[in-house]
Amino acid sequence: MGKVVVGAVVICAAAVAAAAAVVVHRKMREAARWAKAMEIVKEFEEKCATTMGKLKQVADAMTVEMHAGLASEGGSKLKMLISYVDNLPTGNEKGLFYALDIGGTNFHVLRVQLGGKDGGIVNQQFTEVSIPPSLMTGTSNGLFDFIVTELAKFIAEEGPDFQLTPGRKRELGFTFSFPVMQSSIAFGTLLRWTKGFSIDDIVGQDVVAELTKAMERKGLDMQVLALVNDTVGTLAGGRYMDNDVVAAVILGTGTNAAYVECAQAIPKWHGLLPKSGDMVINMEWGNFRSSHLPLTDYDHALDADSLNPGEQIYEKIISGMYLGEIVRRVLCRMAEEAAFFGDTMPTKLKVPFILSTLKDAVSGQLPFVK
Numbered sequence: 001m002g003k004v005v006v007g008a009v010v011i012c013a014a015a016v017a018a019a020a021a022v023v024v025h026r027k028m029r030e031a032a033r034w035a036k037a038m039e040i041v042k043e044f045e046e047k048c049a050t051t052m053g054k055l056k057q058v059a060d061a062m063t064v065e066m067h068a069g070l071a072s073e074g075g076s077k078l079k080m081l082i083s084y085v086d087n088l089p090t091g092n093e094k095g096l097f098y099a100l101d102i103g104g105t106n107f108h109v110l111r112v113q114l115g116g117k118d119g120g121i122v123n124q125q126f127t128e129v130s131i132p133p134s135l136m137t138g139t140s141n142g143l144f145d146f147i148v149t150e151l152a153k154f155i156a157e158e159g160p161d162f163q164l165t166p167g168r169k170r171e172l173g174f175t176f177s178f179p180v181m182q183s184s185i186a187f188g189t190l191l192r193w194t195k196g197f198s199i200d201d202i203v204g205q206d207v208v209a210e211l212t213k214a215m216e217r218k219g220l221d222m223q224v225l226a227l228v229n230d231t232v233g234t235l236a237g238g239r240y241m242d243n244d245v246v247a248a249v250i251l252g253t254g255t256n257a258a259y260v261e262c263a264q265a266i267p268k269w270h271g272l273l274p275k276s277g278d279m280v281i282n283m284e285w286g287n288f289r290s291s292h293l294p295l296t297d298y299d300h301a302l303d304a305d306s307l308n309p310g311e312q313i314y315e316k317i318i319s320g321m322y323l324g325e326i327v328r329r330v331l332c333r334m335a336e337e338a339a340f341f342g343d344t345m346p347t348k349l350k351v352p353f354i355l356s357t358l359k360d361a362v363s364g365q366l367p368f369v370k
Contacts, residue, residue, distance in 0.1 A: 033338045033339050033340065034338075036334075036337055037334045037338040040330065040334050040337065041334075044296060044298070044330055047296040048294050048296060050294055057292040058290060058292045058293060061291075061292050062285070062288055065077055065078045066078055066283070070261070070266050070268060070281070071268060072267070072268050073268060077287050077289055078283055078284060078285055078288055079179060079181075079282070079284040080281055080282075081179070081181065081229075081281065081283075081284060082266065082268075082279060082281065083182060083232045083279070083280040083281065083282050084182050084183075085185070085228060085232055086263070086274035086275075086279050087278075088235065088239040088280070089236055089237075089240035090240075090243070091120075091241075092116055093114045094115060094116035095165055095168075096114075096162055096165070097114065097171070097173065098110065098111050098172045098222070099111075099174075099233075100147070100173070100174050100175065101175040102175065102177060103175070103253065104196075104252065104254060104321070105130065105131055105136075105195070105321075106129060106131065107129055108126055108127070108129075109126060109129070109151055109154045110124065110125070111124065111154075111155075113162050113163070123161050123162065125162075127150075127154050132146070136196055136198070136199070137198045138199060140199055140201050140210050141214070144213075144214035145217065145218065148211070148217075149218060151215075152220050155170070155220070155222075169223055170221065170222045170223070171222070171223050171225045172224050172225065173225065173226045173228065173233070174207075174208060174211060174228070175228055175230045176188070176230075177195075177230035177250075177256075178191075178192075178194055178195070179194065180207060180229065182227065185227065186226055186227055187206055187208055187227070188206065188207055188208065188227045189204055189205060190202055191203070192308070193307075194286060194311075194312050195253050195321055196321060198307050207227065208224050208227050211224060229258065229282045230256070231250045231256040231258040232280050234249075234258070235259070235260075235280060247259035247260070251319065252319065253321045254312075254315050255285070255315050255318055256283065256284060256285055257285050258281060258282050259281055260278050260279075260280055261279055262277065263276075263278060263279045266279060285314060286312045286314055287311060289314065293317065298326050299316065299326065302316060302322060302325055302326060305352070320357045323357040324355035325352060325355065327355055328349065328352070331349060332345070332349060
C-alpha cells in the first residue's frame with residue numbers, strides 16, 4: 001500500500017511539474033509576443049516623432065512652398081488657390097440663407113435665419129447624408145442627382161419659422177471640399193478628387209454648372225450664388241462670430257487651411273486689386289510634401305495602395321480618412337510577427353479601411369474584434 005501511495009505521489013508531482021512547465025512556456029511565449037509587439041509600437045512611435053526642431057523644419061518648408069504657390073500657378077505642391085472672397089461676414093447679415101457642404105463621405109444641407117447685428121442666428125436646421133460608396137467612383141450625374149434629391153427633400157420639409165423675403169429666389173452657398181480652380185465667386189473647375197472619390201467625367205469641369213444642371217433635372221428652383229472650399233467657409237463662419245479671425249484649419253476626413261492674405265502679396269493675381277485689399281487663399285495644404293515629414297513604411301505602403309499615389313501626402317499622414325488605416329497596418333504587423341491577437345489573425349483586420357477614425361472611434365468600437 002505504501003509503495004502505491006509513493007508511486008501516486010511521484011506521478012502527481014511529475015504531472016504538476018509538466019503542467020508548470022507548460023504554464024512557464026506559455027508565459028514565456030506570451031512575454032516574447034508582448035515584447036515583440038511593444039518593439040513594433042516603439043519603432044512606429046520613434047519614426048513618427050515630431051520634436052520641436054522637426055516641426056520647425058516642416059514649418060519652414062511649408063512657408064517656402066506657400067510663397068512659391070502665390071508666385072505662379074503650378075509653382076508649388078501647394079496650389080494656394082485664389083478664392084475670390086475678398087470680404088468676409090461682419091455679423092450684420094440678415095435674412096434666410098441656404099448652404100450645401102460636400103466635404104467627403106457625407107454631405108450637409110443647412111438653412112439659417114439671420115437676424116442682423118443684434119439678432120444673430122435666429123434659427124437654423126441641418127441634415128447630414130451619407131454618400132453611397134458606389135457614387136464616389138461612379139458618374140457626375142449619379143452623384144449630383146443623389147445630392148439634389150436630398151436637397152429637395154430638405155427644402156420640402158421647411159417649416160414656418162423660416163421666412164424667405166418676398167420676391168426673392170432661394171439662393172445657395174455651395175461648399176465643395178476638393179481642389180477647385182476658381183475664376184469667379186460662382187465658377188470653379190475641379191482639379192482632382194481626394195478623400196477616396198474618383199469620378200473622371202467631371203475633372204476639369206465647372207462643379208457649379210454640374211450642380212445647376214442636376215437641380216434643373218430635378219425641378220429644384222434654386223440659384224448657386226457662391227462657391228467656396230470648406231476651409232474658406234469655416235473661415236467665413238469664424239469671422240461672423242469674431243472679427244479677429246484670419247485663418248481656419250480643417251482636420252476631418254481630409255485636411256486643409258485657408259487664411260486672409262494681402263492682395264498685393266500675391267504675384268500671380270493679375271486682376272484689379274479688391275477694394276478691401278485682402279484676398280482669402282485656399283492653401284490646399286493636403287498636397288504638401290517635404291523630406292522633413294516623418295513618413296514611415298506604413299505611410300509609404302498606404303500611399304502606394306491609394307487611388308492617388310504620390311499625391312495628398314500631408315493629408316494621408318494626419319487626416320481622419322487615413323489614420324485608421326495606418327493603425328490597421330500596424331496591427332497587422334503585430335498580428336503577423338507577434339501573434340498579438342493569438343495564433344489566428346482576425347479576418348476583418350485584413351480588410352483595408354475597416355478601422356474608421358470618424359465614427360467607430362467616437363463610439364469606442366473596434367469593428368474587427370469579434
